Amino acid sequence: MAQKKTAAEVVQAARSADKISTKTLINGLFNDFVELHGDRNGGDDPAIIGGIARLGNRPVTVIATQKGETVEEKIATHYGDPEPEGYRKALRLMRQAAKFNRPIVTLINTAGAYPGADAEAHGQGEAIAALLQASYDLPVPFIATIFGEGGSGGALALACADEVWMFENSIYSVLSPEGFASILWKDSARAGEAAGLMKLTPNDLLDMKIIDTIIPEPTNQDRLLKNLKKKLLLKLADLSQLSGEELIQKRLARFREF
Amino acid sequence: MNLFKKKPYVETHPHRQPERHFNQKVPDNMFIQCPHCKEGAYYKAFGAFRVCPNCGYGMRLKAQERLDMLTADYTPWDTDLQTKDPLNFPGYDQKLAKAQAATGLNDSVWTGEARIAGANVALGIMDPFFIMGSLGTITGEKITRLFERALNKKLPVVIFTASGGARMQEGMPALMQMAKISQAVARHSAAGLFYLTILTDPTTGGVTASFAMQGDIIAAEPHTLVGFAGRRVIEQTIHKKLPEDFQSGENLQKHGFVDSIVPREKLGAFIAQVVRLNQPEEE
Numbered sequence: 001m002a003q004k005k006t007a008a009e010v011v012q013a014a015r016s017a018d019k020i021s022t023k024t025l026i027n028g029l030f031n032d033f034v035e036l037h038g039d040r041n042g043g044d045d046p047a048i049i050g051g052i053a054r055l056g057n058r059p060v061t062v063i064a065t066q067k068g069e070t071v072e073e074k075i076a077t078h079y080g081d082p083e084p085e086g087y088r089k090a091l092r093l094m095r096q097a098a099k100f101n102r103p104i105v106t107l108i109n110t111a112g113a114y115p116g117a118d119a120e121a122h123g124q125g126e127a128i129a130a131l132l133q134a135s136y137d138l139p140v141p142f143i144a145t146i147f148g149e150g151g152s153g154g155a156l157a158l159a160c161a162d163e164v165w166m167f168e169n170s171i172y173s174v175l176s177p178e179g180f181a182s183i184l185w186k187d188s189a190r191a192g193e194a195a196g197l198m199k200l201t202p203n204d205l206l207d208m209k210i211i212d213t214i215i216p217e218p219t220n221q222d223r224l225l226k227n228l229k230k231k232l233l234l235k236l237a238d239l240s241q242l243s244g245e246e247l248i249q250k251r252l253a254r255f256r257e258f
Numbered sequence: 259m260n261l262f263k264k265k266p267y268v269e270t271h272p273h274r275q276p277e278r279h280f281n282q283k284v285p286d287n288m289f290i291q292c293p294h295c296k297e298g299a300y301y302k303a304f305g306a307f308r309v310c311p312n313c314g315y316g317m318r319l320k321a322q323e324r325l326d327m328l329t330a331d332y333t334p335w336d337t338d339l340q341t342k343d344p345l346n347f348p349g350y351d352q353k354l355a356k357a358q359a360a361t362g363l364n365d366s367v368w369t370g371e372a373r374i375a376g377a378n379v380a381l382g383i384m385d386p387f388f389i390m391g392s393l394g395t396i397t398g399e400k401i402t403r404l405f406e407r408a409l410n411k412k413l414p415v416v417i418f419t420a421s422g423g424a425r426m427q428e429g430m431p432a433l434m435q436m437a438k439i440s441q442a443v444a445r446h447s448a449a450g451l452f453y454l455t456i457l458t459d460p461t462t463g464g465v466t467a468s469f470a471m472q473g474d475i476i477a478a479e480p481h482t483l484v485g486f487a488g489r490r491v492i493e494q495t496i497h498k499k500l501p502e503d504f505q506s507g508e509n510l511q512k513h514g515f516v517d518s519i520v521p522r523e524k525l526g527a528f529i530a531q532v533v534r535l536n537q538p539e540e541e
Contacts (some may be wrong), residue, residue: 049452050453088379113467115487120505123515125466125486132437132468136444151403153467153486153494155437160437173395174424174433174464199345199429210430214441256402 005169008192010095011177013169014148020221022066024051025107025147028225029227029232030055030062040092043122047077047114050093055105061097063090063158064107067148080149081114084127087157091131101109101231103141103236106158109148111176113157128157135160135251139244141236142251145215145228146170162239162251164201165231172210173200175231209257237253288474294318294481304397307522315481318459318523320361321368321385323416328526332372332381336403337364341396347427357388366421367395369404371413375530380408382417386460390422394462398435401469405453414452415535419470423463436468443472452536454529457484457507457516475532478507479517479525484516 005013013019018053026033030053038044050063066073090106097104102117113124143160152173158197164171173180177191180198199205215231218224239247276435291298294315304310307327308317325332338354343350360363366388372381384391401417408415424432443453460483467486467526470476478484493500503509510516522529 024450111485115491117496117498117504119499120485120487120492121509121513123471123510123513124370126515128467128469128486129440129469129471131442132440133447133472136441136448152433153464156433156436157467160440172430174426174429180426197347199344205430208430210434252445255434255437255441256432258398258438 003005005201006192007195007198007201007204008177011171011191011195014171016169017069019109019148019169021069022064022107022109023069024221025225026053026062028221029105029229033062036093037089039085039088041085041088043083043088045077045083045086046073047080047082047110047206048086048090050089050166052102055103055229055236058103059100060105060236061093062105062107063093065110065158066156067109078114078116080110081112081151082110082154082217083114083116083119084124087113087124087127087131088205088211090158090179091127091134094131094134098140101140103143103239104138104161106142106144106161108144108146108150108155108158109170110151110154111149112151113154128153131157132160135246135255139248141154141239141242141247143232143235144222146172146211147215153178155204160251160255162247162254163212163235165213165215166205166211167215168202169200171195171200172202173198174204177205177237186208290317305523307520314521315439315482316459317342317419318386320387321383321418323360324383325372325381328381328529329372329374329524332370334368335368335407336369336400339364339396339399341365341394341428343351343428344395344431345427345429347429350427353389360387361388363388367397367399367400367427370398370409371411374416375526377530377533378413379529380404380411380415380531382415384418384420384458384465386420388456389425389427389458391420391465392422392425393432393435394425394428395431395435398432398438399434401439402442405439405446407465408451409446409449412449412451414454414537415446416529416533417455417469417473417476418457419461419465420459421461421463421465421470422457423465427450428444433464436464440472443456443469445476447472451532456520456525456529457482459483459489461507462488471515474536475517476515477520477528478511478516479522480507480519482507484510515529518520 033053035051068074142161144159181194182188292310295313457478
């Protein structure tokens with residue numbers, strides 16, 4: 001067992017350039033992935049990849065944020081910060097999942113919702129708010145996994161799930177440690193210190209019951225993918241025992257605790 | 259006639275500092291500069307509703323002040339809940355004590371049942387003077403209970419939003435309030451009950467991204483700052499200056515996110531009107 005990382009080291013690892021990419025995750029976990037585009041309202045945001053695929057034999061809806069691998073992708077996705085069009089696409093695909101009784105699997109790695117002028121004018125707040133409410137009427141199993149950064153409302157929008165999982169090297173926080181330090185001490189260079197205070201590591205969040213499971217992150221990506229796939233299959237089988245109404249009631253009870 | 263007498267010119271001394279004794283006799287706060295239009299006016303011109311006589315901007319109000327403007331007929335709920343300080347955040351207890359003393363609230367929202375212009379509602383009023391109206395665990399619990407009680411009593415909910423967003427001193431449990439409240443709003447809504455949000459200055463961050471934007475009807479006071487991200491963050495991101503009124507209720511109305519801009523003095527009548535239209539009381 002490796003020595004326990006400090007919060008600042010976990011932040012670094014969560015943002016590492018070696019972090020598994022969204023496309024590698026999707027290709028490694030699912031078969032038959034068909035990407036579906038657009039919010040049916042005038043836009044399509046590449047920062048959120050959505051589609052249908054098979055997990056094992058079972059059709060699932062996949063919704064994932066992506067930071068992009070090429071320079072062009074990084075620019076187009078604002079380094080993985082979704083715009084309202086992306087959140088509306090996610091909502092559309094979640095509703096579609098409910099219609100066809102498909103489980104929902106979200107994969108999250110975003111510093112947060114994109115703080116752009118168009119994003120504001122197109123209702124970033126409203127788009128996230130609609131997703132937060134939607135978890136009330138999705139009678140299908142829903143598992144969210146944060147595999148890098150889980151930045152505030154922009155991550156929570158995709159994580160109002162039955163189970164919320166985090167990779168060993170990931171964070172989930174109300175704002176960035178830099179933002180926290182600059183508000184608190186007017187010095188964003190003290191981000192490392194802030195990270196220690198913020199309780200944003202998987203271990204802290206597991207203690208606080210904000211998340212349910214920590215996914216080990218071996219350097220061997222095949223092992224990582226195999227293990228995660230097995231866990232998803234088991235948990236989805238487990239959740240599928242419950243009726244839609246039971247799932248919703250359990251989900252409400254989970255968040256009512258906070 | 260004394261034609262050649264020297265005229266009594268005023269003598270000036272260019273290097274002398276003017277003595278402004280007269281200033282000291284004017285009490286503070288007699289003249290108020292409007293934070294929106296920057297015009298100054300005699301404080302009485304702002305009137306009982308504290309609205310700028312020039313542009314109609316309503317000055318920020320403590321929750322109790324706003325409540326007193328709306329009604330004298332109310333019952334507060336959940337005044338005894340206290341935050342558990344989930345991060346053991348240094349200095350947070352002093353900050354809370356100060357905010358509680360300044361506002362008379364246990365956390366950043368007043369909740370209760372009220373009768374406004376004849377309409378019975380479950381009412382929430384966020385207080386921008388309580389740590390910037392930030393959404394903490396107790397704020398979230400009070401608002402959640404507001405919707406739950408309203409559901410049991412079949413009451414409409416009216417919330418005045420004012421917030422800097424999720425409270426960073428409470429970390430992730432504060433963020434979770436957005437989900438918890440949203441689910442309570444959804445349950446209340448599914449029962450066919452009416453929810454009115456009134457955006458007041460400033461409504462931002464996690465509150466904009468949750469219950470502020472979930473009303474069946476969304477109204478705003480004139481010249482209210484409404485947004486998700488902070489202005490400076492946006493400007494640093496896009497490397498451009500934003501227009502002055504970019505994050506205003508008026509601009510959001512143009513983009514389709516606000517139903518109506520309602521002057522403060524008409525809010526009581528507006529609330530009663532839309533509550534009755536949406537939820538006719540049984541005859």
